[in-house]
Amino acid sequence: MRILIVEDDALIALDIAWLLQDLGHEVCAEAADAFTGLEAAEQTKPDMAVIDIRLARNTDGGKLARTLYCRLGVRSLFVSGSITEAFRKDMAAIEPLGFLAKPISRRHLDEALRGAAA
Amino acid sequence: MDEGEVEGLRGRDRQAARERAFRLLAATVAALFGAFAILGGLLVWYDNATGMVLHTREVREGISDVHQALSEAEAAHRLYLLTRTPVALGQLNDADQRARRRVTEVEFLTRDNPSQQRGAQALSDLTRQRLALLERGVGLAHEGRGEDALALVRSGQGTAVMRAVREQIAVLDGVEAHLEAERRARAATLRLVGALALLVFAVALGWLFIKALRDINVDREVEAETAERLRGLLQQRTLLLAEVNHRVKNSLQQIASVVRMxxxxxxxxxxxxxxxxxxxxxxxxxxxHEQIYGNAGKVGDFDAGSYAAGLARELVDSMGREDITLETDVEPLVLDMAQAAPLALIMNELITNALKYGCPPDRPCRLRISLRTVGDHHRLSISDEGDGVPAGFSMASKTSLGMRVVDALSRQLGGSLSVENNAVGATFLVEFPRSVA
Incomplete structure (x- = not known):
């Protein structure tokens, strides 16, 4: 799958990119905030997005995921240190691919992506 | 302003409001007692004053009655001298008795006033003198000495006594009339004072009532403000906790990412x-961390049972082997935060160890994990079906980092680590006391 990564921490973004490549996926773009994330998505048309909830420049991963879903039909897999029940309920309408709590393990990421590809 | 200061300030405000309300209540009760005492005193005083007025009136009526009785007695006396009719004698007798009775009454009523008492005594003497003269006239007439009786009347003695009686009555009544006017004025003043006191009392009570209502309102406002502050502080704290939680997990992710790379x-x-x-x-x-802080509703409890089962499944799955059977026998075991991390690391080391050494890749294996409470101890046991530990294996040797870590963490929990070989494989056992908290 062609995957967009939106994560404000460069090291974590690098790690996720590497993990995704190891798992046989293609990282089509990386972004640190919601604006560049949306631009990248419009340019590269990914199959899905891996999104952190709190992003750089004080932007919101949840809103970005909503926009991606509504404009481009791109579904998201959330990776965050703060996933609340309220957030899960909020996002239910845009069919998220999953919610992974940091620190993520390779196995959990793999399982979530298998679910997405199926 | 920090939390302590804010709470202290609110506390002082409430305390002050309560003290004010209490002082107001005490003042109200004291004022009520005072007002009732004053009104009671006024009432007694007024009652006394009106009594005095009545008393004066009685004296005046008595005096006037004495005069009237004497006049009637004179009239009856004259009638008798002229007609000798027994009816006149009866009338004279009645008037005589009435005059004596009334003058005695006046004497009795004026005993509280020495100068009037003297006047009343004089009046009494004069009355008796006049009546004695009348009796003498009747006596003479009765004896058939009509001329002598008329001569007695003509002598003017009776008229002189009667004049003295009138003068005495005028003096007495003048003094009593003056007293009556004085006492009426006093009663009227008291009536006015009473009415004014009642008015003041009503106004004061109304003022206290309004003030109490206002104070209650102030108290309520302070309370509402305090509640608002507390809600704010709680919200701040919740946000802070969520922030710290987020940072901790992000930091762990950063370390994990670097190590993985x-x-x-x-x-x-x-x-x-x-x-x-x-x-x-x-x-x-x-x-x-996720299990302790992830649930926003209840922070601080850690269910070691479900954690153990989840971790074991995850680690076994990560081996990618279909021939390892996992058996878990755990009960819900709520530990406090201080025990959670050490136990989690112990489980991670022991399960990883069992998968590495206790599940030889050349045959199917079974891994048994049990976490239970026995008496006042928790007991974690992990059994594999490997080749067992070597004959010389001892915790003291501490050759592997994993074993040293488990041994150290077991001691941190106040417990111990032991290992024994089974018929097949080995069992690692960690026992530690239940939290005292």
């Missing part, structure tokens, strides 16, 4: 394996 870039399989183990430990600690 290091592992990936090393050419040495031994180093890669060591780094992967470290990664496993970091993730294990992250899971504990």
């Amino acid at each position: 290091q592992s990936r870039t090393t050419d040495d399989p031994v180093v890669a394996s060591a780094l992967d183990k470290t990664l496993g430990r970091i993730v294990a600690v992250g899971r504990v």
Whole structure:
């Protein structure tokens, strides 16, 4: 799958990119905030997005995921240190691919992506 | 302004409001008692004053009655002298008795006033003198000495006494009339004072009532403000906790990411394996954190049972082997935060160890994990079906880092680690006391 990564921490973004490549996926773009994330998505048309909830420049991963879903039909897999029940309920309408709590393990990421590809 | 200061200030405000309300209540009660005492006193005084007025009136009526009775007695006396009719005698007798009775009454009523008492005595003497003269006239007439009786009347003695009686009555009545006017004025003043006191009392009571209502309102406002502050502080604290929680997990993720990338870039399989183990430990600690703080509703409890089952399943699955059977026998075991992380790391080490050494790749294996409470101890046991520990294996040797870590953490929990060989494989056992908290 062609995957967009939106994560404000460069090291974590690098790690996720590497993990995704190891798992046989293609990282089509990386972004640190919601604006560049949306631009990248419009340019590269990914199959899905891996999104952190709190992003750089004080932007919101949840809103970005909503926009991606509504404009481009791109579904998201959330990776965050703060996933609340309220957030899960909020996002239910845009069919998220999953919610992974940091620190993520390779196995959990793999399982979530298998679910997405199926 | 920090939390303590804010709470202190609110506390002082409330305390002050309560003290004010209490003082107001005490003042109201005292004022009520005072007002009732004053009104009671006024009432007694007024009653006394009106009594005095009545008393004066009685004296005046008595005096006037004495005069009237004497006049009637004179009239009856004259009638008798002229007609000798017994009816006149009866009338004289009645008037005589009435005059004596009334003058005695006046004497009695004026006993509280020495000068009037003297006047009343004089009046009494004069009355008796006049009546004695009348009796003498009747007596003479009765004896047939009509001329003598008329001569007695003509002598003017009776008229003189009667004049003296009138003068005495005028003096007495003048003094009593003056007293009556004085006492009426006093009663009227008291009536006015009473009415004014009642008015003041009503106004004061109304003022106290309004003030009490206002104070209650102030108290309520302070309370509402305090509640608002507390809600704010709680919200702040919740936000802070969520923020710290987020940071901790992000930091763990950063470390995990770096370690994972290091592992990936090393050419040495031994180093890669060591780094992967470290990664496993970091993730294990992250899971504990997730379980403790992830649930916003209830922070602080850690269910070791479900954690153990979840971790074991995860680690077994990560082996990618279909021939390892996992058996878990755990009960819900709520530990406090201080016990959670050490136990999680112990479980991570022992399960990883069992999968590495206790499940030889050449045959199917069974891994048994049990976490239960026995008496006042928790007991974690992990059994594998490997080749068992070597004959010379001892905790004291502490050759592997994993075993040293488990041994150290077991002691941190106040417990101990032991290992024994079964018919097939080995069992690692960690026992530690239940939390005293």
